[in-house]
Amino acid sequence: MDKEKIDKKDHILDVAERVFSEVGFDGASTRMISGEAGVNMAMLNYYFGSKEGLFLAIFERRIATFKTLLVDINSDEHTTAWEKIEKYIEMYVERIFSNNCFQKMLYQELSMGKRGELTDNINKILMINVSEFFKIVQSGIDSGEFRKDVDVQMVTATMYGVKNYIMNTPYVSSVMFGFDIKDEEALNNIFKPRLKNFLKALLKPYLVIEHDHTNK
Amino acid sequence: MDKEKIDKKDHILDVAERVFSEVGFDGASTRMISGEAGVNMAMLNYYFGSKEGLFLAIFERRIATFKTLLVDINSDEHTTAWEKIEKYIEMYVERIFSNNCFQKMLYQELSMGKRGELTDNINKILMINVSEFFKIVQSGIDSGEFRKDVDVQMVTATMYGVKNYIMNTPYVSSVMFGFDIKDEEALNNIFKPRLKNFLKALLKPYLVIEHDHTNK
DNA sequence: CTGAATTAATCAATCGTTTGATTAATTTTG
DNA sequence: CAAAATTAATCAAACGATTGATTAATTCAG
Numbered sequence: 119m120d121k122e123k124i125d126k127k128d129h130i131l132d133v134a135e136r137v138f139s140e141v142g143f144d145g146a147s148t149r150m151i152s153g154e155a156g157v158n159m160a161m162l163n164y165y166f167g168s169k170e171g172l173f174l175a176i177f178e179r180r181i182a183t184f185k186t187l188l189v190d191i192n193s194d195e196h197t198t199a200w201e202k203i204e205k206y207i208e209m210y211v212e213r214i215f216s217n218n219c220f221q222k223m224l225y226q227e228l229s230m231g232k233r234g235e236l237t238d239n240i241n242k243i244l245m246i247n248v249s250e251f252f253k254i255v256q257s258g259i260d261s262g263e264f265r266k267d268v269d270v271q272m273v274t275a276t277m278y279g280v281k282n283y284i285m286n287t288p289y290v291s292s293v294m295f296g297f298d299i300k301d302e303e304a305l306n307n308i309f310k311p312r313l314k315n316f317l318k319a320l321l322k323p324y325l326v327i328e329h330d331h332t333n334k
Numbered sequence: 335m336d337k338e339k340i341d342k343k344d345h346i347l348d349v350a351e352r353v354f355s356e357v358g359f360d361g362a363s364t365r366m367i368s369g370e371a372g373v374n375m376a377m378l379n380y381y382f383g384s385k386e387g388l389f390l391a392i393f394e395r396r397i398a399t400f401k402t403l404l405v406d407i408n409s410d411e412h413t414t415a416w417e418k419i420e421k422y423i424e425m426y427v428e429r430i431f432s433n434n435c436f437q438k439m440l441y442q443e444l445s446m447g448k449r450g451e452l453t454d455n456i457n458k459i460l461m462i463n464v465s466e467f468f469k470i471v472q473s474g475i476d477s478g479e480f481r482k483d484v485d486v487q488m489v490t491a492t493m494y495g496v497k498n499y500i501m502n503t504p505y506v507s508s509v510m511f512g513f514d515i516k517d518e519e520a521l522n523n524i525f526k527p528r529l530k531n532f533l534k535a536l537l538k539p540y541l542v543i544e545h546d547h548t549n550k
Numbered sequence: 551c552t553g554a555a556t557t558a559a560t561c562a563a564t565c566g567t568t569t570g571a572t573t574a575a576t577t578t579t580g
Numbered sequence: 581c582a583a584a585a586t587t588a589a590t591c592a593a594a595c596g597a598t599t600g601a602t603t604a605a606t607t608c609a610g
Contacts, residue, residue, distance in 0.1 A: 126589095140447040144360035148566060158591055163567060222445065229438065229502040231356040241506055248510060271511050272532040276496050280488070283495030286445040290457055294464060295487050316488040323539035364600060374557055379601060 127165055128179075130155050135176050139219035142226055143173060174236060180220050184243055192253055199258025200326050206251060207277070207317045214281055215310055222286055248274055255325070264325045273325070277317065284313075343381055344395075346371050351392050355435035358442055359389060390452060396436050400459055407470065415474025416542050422467060423493070423533045430497055431526055438502055464490055471541070480541045489541070493533065500529075 133155040137146045148169055152159040166172040191202050191209075214221055227237065251274055258264035284291045284299065292299045299305070349371040353362045364385055368375040382388040407418050407425075430437055443453065467490055474480035500507045500515065508515045515521070 142358055142360060142446065144358060145446070147564080149564090158589095159566090160568080160591070161589080164589075169566060225503070226442075226445070228506055229442070230358065230361075233505065237505065241509060244506055245509060248506075267535075269528070269532045269535075272496070272529070272536075274510065275499050275507070276492060276536065279495035279497070279499030280492050281495070282499050283491050287441070288447075289449060289453065290444055290460060290464075291491070293457060293461060294490065312485070313488070316485045319483075319485075320488075320492065320536065320540050324536050363598080365598085375600090376558090376602080377556070380555080385600060 126157070130157060130162065130165065130172070131176055131179055134172055135219045135223060138173065138176070139222040139226070176220070176223065177236060177240065180217065181239070181243060190250075192250070192257070199254060199261060199263045200322065202254045203258075203321065203325070204318055206254060207314055207321075210277065211281070211310060211314050211317070214285070215305060218285065221282075225282055225286060251277070258325065263327065265327055268325055273321065276321070280317070281313065342373070346373060346378065346381065346388070347392055347395055350388055351435045351439060354389065354392070355438040355442070392436070392439065393452060393456065396433065397455070397459060407466070415470060415477060415479045416538065418470045419474075419537065419541065420534055422470060423530055423537075426493065427497070427526060427530050427533070430501070431521060434501065437498075441498055441502060467493070474541065479543065481543055484541055489537065492537070496533070497529065 130151075134146075134151050137151050137154060140146075141150075148159055148162055151172070152162055162169070162172055166175050191205050194202075197205075224240065228240065252270055255264065255268065255270045255273060259266060259268060259270075284295075288299045295309075297304050297308070299309075346367075350362075350367050353367050353370060356362075357366075364375055364378050367388075368378055378385070378388055382391050407421050410418075413421075440456065444456065468486055471480065471484060471486045471489060475482060475484060475486075500511075504515045511525075513520050513524070515525075
């Protein structure tokens with residue numbers, strides 16, 4: 119059956135994604151991946167051509183879902199720039215927690231010096247997201263809602279950087295935060311809302327020009 | 335001469351540090367390292383015992399200078415908590431730009447799942463720095479200078495995360511910021527002050543309880 | 551001369567990949 | 581439908597290449 123075949127390929131991709139995210143591309147051997155996936159070693163080459171082909175296939179699968187997620191927050195004219203930022207934070211945090219391993223893989227790939235077709239493609243896609251965020255901030259600046267001297271690039275790096283730091287240094291973060299960062303339940307129930315709240319509380323006073331509220 | 339020998343060992347460490355930071359531990363072969371360092375392959379084992387020994391030696395060399403840099407900002411009683419934060423930011427940003435390759439190596443190691451003696455030692459040292467920062471923030475909270483609902487852990491992750499994201503994704507950052515992030519001159523002259531200013535501008539309104547300043 | 555430094559040659563182990571054979575599934579043919 | 585032909589999936593075994601490491605011989609320094 120076709121369904122069986124797709125399921126098996128998908129299973130291999132799942133396992134490989136996790137292994138790659140744990141030990142890196144060079145650290146993961148084809149024997150290790152095939153072993154953990156419970157398939158014969160030759161199947162990797164049979165399905166994906168090569169180890170690198172398998173690596174690329176993981177990205178292709180994820181990237182396919184990437185583009186569709188980019189709903190244009192900017193479309194709604196009746197929301198303030200800050201409300202759009204809040205919406206973006208919500209979306210962003212939700213997304214990164216849904217495909218943890220891939221995020222780690224992605225970041226590892228980006229931090230490597232080698233550049234090729236894959237890296238270029240990834241960068242293009244990431245840039246679409248980044249520029250979308252840029253536009254929101256810029257519109258806030260133009261409308262006078264945000265400060266004029268906001269460092270747009272740095273704000274973006276902040277959003278992505280905080281999350282990457284926490285998720286990609288699991289042991290440090292676990293000690294720092296006092297609970298196991300690998301525990302998915304704790305992540306979703308405690309950490310996700312905490313990250314959202316923090317990003318909002320951090321960025322709001324930096325971005326938004328405060329109005330006179332009557333207290334004090 | 336001893337001096338000669340130390341120089342050569344140091345040279346190997348320099349090269350290995352760069353290579354490891356570029357292609358990772360598994361991606362770097364001993365032949366690659368020895369070749370770029372211009373020494374015979376066997377010298378690596380002669381000096382450092384093994385590839386892993388070389389890796390550890392890089393950390394030992396850096397860590398030796400780590401501890402001394404931890405001057406206690408907390409000592410001065412006459413500075414406000416925010417001024418201590420500013421001083422910490424200054425120190426931190428200066429430091430990370432002085433040993434770029436190692437910072438990348440360090441982060442790669444931390445993001446790997448495997449844990450051993452090295453990782454534990456690194457974590458201990460990092461935690462000393464982190465807890466120092468914690469103390470500053472906490473003292474600010476206790477004195478009423480900072481908000482009571484400040485998320486101390488998240489603030490710390492922000493400081494480290496922004497820098498890591500920018501420096502460890504050189505291509506993305508270069509496109510985002512519009513200049514080559516690998517160019518050391520541009521980094522020092524333009525980027526370093528920009529990062530310092532941003533971190534201060536970002537954290538101040540989040541941490542510090544604003545007083546009535548007379549304007550508007 | 552003696553011990554340390556350096557080299558080329560070599561080692562077993564592991565790497566990613568390929569092979570030829572076998573089984574299972576599908577299509578074609580009469 | 582049933583037998584034959586074809587294709588797809590799976591496997592154990594082996595390939596050449598590269599890995600980190602070691603050896604033994606040679607050079608160098610004091």
